[in-house]
Structures are given as C-alpha cells and as structure tokens.
Amino acid sequence: MQLSTKHLLGIRDLQASDIQIILDTATQFKEVLQRPIKKVPTLRDVTIVNLFYENSTRTRISFELAEKRLSADTINFTASGSSVSKGESLLDTVNNILSMKVDMVVMRHSASGAPHFLAKHIPAAIVNAGDGINEHPTQALLDAFSIRENLGSLQGKKVAIIGDIMHSRVALSNIYLLKKMGAEVMVAGPPTLIPIHMTEAFGIPVEYNLKKALEWCDVANVLRIQLERQNQVLFSSLREYSLAYGINRRMLDSLSKEILIMHPGPINRGVELDSDVADSKQSIILQQVENGVAVRMAVLYLLAGKSTNL
C-alpha cells in the first residue's frame, strides 16, 4: 500500500489507485475521529509547517487539526506579519524553515504552480493546500470521500460543478478526480465564468442553464463566486447572478429526484446558495468539513510513510 508520488501537488499527477488508497485510508481515520480519544501517535516524529501565503479558515484549521490528531509537531506560517513583507523570496523563506528540521510542508499560495516550484528545489514532502487558480487536491479528495459516503461509490455518479469554474481550483481538482474515478462530470454556470474549450480539454459537457444541470445530476457541487479573483466585470450584479444561477428551495423541490448539495465554503448566502438550501438535509456541506480532517490525516500519513527525508 503505497502512493505513487512523494508530494501531493495536484490530482492531475495521481493515479486512480492513489486516490483509492487515500479514500480508503481516510475511512479508517474517520473511525479514529469517533473515538473517545481522537488522537493517534503515528506521526509523533514528524514536523510539519503550514505555509499560508493566502487567507484560509477551513483548510488551515482542518490541516492543523489533522496534524495534531496524528501527533505531528506543527508550525504555522502566514505571510502577513512575516519577513515576506521585508521582501524575502518564497524559496529563501522555505529553506530557512527547513534548516530547522521540518519534514513536510503544507502550502497555500496565490500563484499557480508555487508548490510545484518548491517541490523541485527542496527535499521535504509538499502538500498543496490550494495554488492560485490551479488545484486544491485535498478539497477534491474530501468531496469525493463525502460523495462516496452518501452514494456508496463514485463510479457512474453524475456530478455537476456549478458556478465560477474559471477562477476555481476546486473545480479543476474535482474534474480530474471524478474523471479518474469513473464519475460523470458536467460544468454549469454563466458563459463568462466558464473557460472556453472545456469540452475539448476534458471531454465534459458544459451547461448554461442551471435547471437543466440540476435535472441531470446526482450531486451538485456549488462553487463560491470568487469576487477577489475577478479583475473585470463578468456579470452585471450579484443579484442578477443569484436570479439566474442561485439555487433555492423552490428549484430543488421542482426536480424529479432529490440531489445532494455540496459547497467547498465559504458560502455567499443568497448568491450561489439560499439559506433554505444550504441548511437543508440535502446539503452535506458540514459533513464535507468533518470529512476534511480525516482525508487530510490520510494524505499526511501516506506521504510521511513515503518520505525518504524522514
């Protein structure tokens, strides 16, 4: 039982068997999290730095909790308030941290490819916690884990990824993963938020009509409108977006079947999801957050076992 890779840079580099191993391992860690004492001593000799060059609530807390539940030592680094503001380069910062004997780096960066760059230059194992508009592999893994938990398997399931596909690393990682695991994927949203050539690049259908996408799918993974990544006006107002692409109770009730609603968070309530959808029993959003810890424990455990650096 071994991963084929030393780092987790993106789902694109993983094989289907790797994904299977991670999800199966996460099942065991989920059981650990139900115990009276939710902690195992497995990584007590491992030191992990959480390198966050970009804001994060869920992912950072989730990784930190996963590390602590595995008994690893952790250091938290956020770019604001560090020597990055004095002009220290990424590589210098990381090399300085590594010289204090750190074994793994969990990293979020606003530049796509930053963890790949780092992987080429440093010996530690790297886990990508989101890089720019490229990938967010642990999010896709926890999404897959949550789908599997609710629907039994990924094979043949229809997943619609809805909203801001253009600026979303979650969308890209999810597309890679779902395709590798034999699920059917569709992207839906306004034409201005969906990159052209999606069908040619990934062989997946694109739908501009929300109702049709929801009719088609078993699972709707609704993405956040990333206002901070939009340098130009791609839709006229949030109200207009909400009217055309916001999911509300009335729309879900009009469907012929009950679908699962997922969201990677944070939710813009009343924009992509209405509260009566986000808080309904069809929504597994909080379950996703819970599963995130187990999935990240699995990733860290499997990579630590691989690492020759340790």
Added chain:
Amino acid sequence: MKTILTEKELDITIQRLSHQLLENHLSYQDLVIIGIQPRGIFFSDRIVQQINRQIAPEKITYGKLDITFYRDDVRQGLHTLNQTDISFNVENKTVVLVDDVLYTGRTIRAAMDALLAFGRPAKVELCILIDRRYSREVPIQADYTGRSIDTIITQKVKVLWQERDGKEEVVLL
C-alpha cells in the same frame, strides 16, 4: 513443514481457551473480547462463538482493533489498514486481547497503547493461540495460551482458517 495443530486439535484448543476464559470471568457482563486485526480476528471469532454458545441467549461484548497507527515501525513501510470496530467504552471493563501468534510482543504493546483511546480498562489480559516462546523483544506474556512452541528466527508459524485458506490447521514453515 511441520504440523503444530491439526484441525481437530485446533478445535479442542479453542474450546479449552473459551472455557478457561469463562471460568476466570464468571461475571462476564464486565468481560470484553477484542480481536487484533488482521489475523487475530479469525481466532477471536471462534473464541466468541464458543463463549456465546455457553452463555446463550446472552452475548459477550466483542470488538476488533487495528493497531497500524500505533506501530513503532510506521516509517519502515506502510501496513495495510484494517477496520477498527469498537462501538463500546472499555472503561472499567476486563479486556481480553486476542491474537493468533505471539512472537516479538510488539503488536501487543501497540495494541495496549491503542486500547487506551477507548477508555481505561480495569484489567487487560492476553489470549494467544500459538506462543513462540523465547522470542520476545518486549516484556509481554500471555495469560491464556493454546500451544507454546520453540522456534528459530527463520521459521514462520502459519495459521490456516477455513474461511480464508479452505482448511484449518497450524503449521511451522
């Protein structure tokens, strides 16, 4: 290849061990049997079957424990994970850990560590089918032993079970 226990002997041994367990724990309400994944499960299934037959219609509390996360050799290659299934608290219970072969004792050390995540047992005992004596690397001994044997390091004890191997016996390779 040498046979240590034939199918018949294995059956008698399992019966003896389950009777001993009951004899020592007449108030079996506080008794908990925990099989150690992956190979101890076949043996613990049999023990529990026998005990349940004796105390029917009641049933003994039974769980399964995977100790992978507690091993001291995690970094020397990963082991396949198995399911832990302990849906009860072991606080103040008498826990009997059940495994098929006792060799270096490291598995049992890890199991005792892992067990503490489920509460503080009043007492922990160890029930073993085959004891490879004089091979211990940590000070651990069994309270109930099926058969003690002398082995050398290059030898391997293999326990075969009907549901997995199609026949039932214990051999020394």
